[in-house]
Amino acid sequence: MSLPTDGHVHTEWSWDTITGSMRGSCERAVELGLPSVAFTEHADLTPWLVPEPVRPLLPDHFRVRLRPDSVLEPPELDVAGYLACIEDCRSRFPELRILSGVELSEPHWHRPRADALLAAYDFDRVLGSVHSLPGGEHHQEVTLVSDRSPGELLRAYLGEVLGLVESTADFAVLAHIDYALRSWPGEGPPFVAAEFEEEFRTVLRALRASGRALEVNTKVPLPGEVLRWWFEVGGEAVAFGSDAHEPGLVGHGFEDAAALVESCGFRPGRTPHDFWRR
Ligand SMILES: [Zn+2]
Ligand SMILES: [Zn+2]
Numbered sequence: 001m002s003l004p005t006d007g008h009v010h011t012e013w014s015w016d017t018i019t020g021s022m023r024g025s026c027e028r029a030v031e032l033g034l035p036s037v038a039f040t041e042h043a044d045l046t047p048w049l050v051p052e053p054v055r056p057l058l059p060d061h062f063r064v065r066l067r068p069d070s071v072l073e074p075p076e077l078d079v080a081g082y083l084a085c086i087e088d089c090r091s092r093f094p095e096l097r098i099l100s101g102v103e104l105s106e107p108h109w110h111r112p113r114a115d116a117l118l119a120a121y122d123f124d125r126v127l128g129s130v131h132s133l134p135g136g137e138h139h140q141e142v143t144l145v146s147d148r149s150p151g152e153l154l155r156a157y158l159g160e161v162l163g164l165v166e167s168t169a170d171f172a173v174l175a176h177i178d179y180a181l182r183s184w185p186g187e188g189p190p191f192v193a194a195e196f197e198e199e200f201r202t203v204l205r206a207l208r209a210s211g212r213a214l215e216v217n218t219k220v221p222l223p224g225e226v227l228r229w230w231f232e233v234g235g236e237a238v239a240f241g242s243d244a245h246e247p248g249l250v251g252h253g254f255e256d257a258a259a260l261v262e263s264c265g266f267r268p269g270r271t272p273h274d275f276w277r278r
Contacts, residue, residue: 004268005240006240008240020245032254037098038241047073102118177217193223207230218240237276
């Protein structure tokens with residue numbers, strides 16, 4: 001079975017990576033035999049408070065974005081520069097189909113900005129994401145929240161994802177429905193998917209109703225139950241994304257992910273570039 005498109009890759013055009021490289025990612029995709037790759041750079045629209053204990057651990061390229069009030073304000077995506085780089089890579093790698101894209105963070109909270117960005121540029125792939133939650137005076141990055149139990153945090157995250165999915169914000173793929181699991185502590189009670197079945201199903205039903213695709217993000221393995229529930233609620237389409245922030249992670253975990261998605265009832269689309277379908 002040929003590997004699916006990697007529909008979620010970051011490069012040097014995303015502010016949060018210093019190891020990203022569009023050219024290197026194309027080389028890696030060709031090496032792996034991926035049919036296509038989408039460069040979905042961050043358009044992070046929400047500033048978030050960096051909690052005190054985390055501040056000393058911040059890498060330099062995060063630290064320079066800190067305001068005096070310890071709020072991190074992500075910079076705007078340089079879309080013109082990014083698109084020129086896409087064109088350059090398309091001419092260098094004619095055997096690879098290269099999709100332009102953007103990962104919109106909380107577009108449902110920032111409709112005028114999100115809508116203006118999408119009106120100004122014709123992206124091939126638009127991902128919708130939740131990375132932060134309301135918390136006191138400022139927003140908090142989901143994986144840095146420390147004053148809630150992992151279960152509470154996951155429920156709060158899925159509640160916000162529901163808000164995103166139920167909104168009419170313009171995006172085709174819900175990114176990383178399991179983002180809050182990235183910070184689930186290794187010690188203490190393990191994550192048990194069944195305990196959150198209703199919350200996941202509620203999001204998945206709304207996603208189905210919206211006609212958008214579910215992403216299998218391979219940064220961490222997606223619990224198989226979530227894909228099974230996606231099939232059971234009538235989910236139509238599955239996208240794959242490594243969320244790589246460096247070339248070596250493009251297509252990471254795709255063989256296992258493709259096998260899992262297939263075992264849940266989905267099949268490759270008509271062309272290798274399409275979403276997988278039920
Ligand atoms: Zn993301
Ligand atoms: Zn991402």
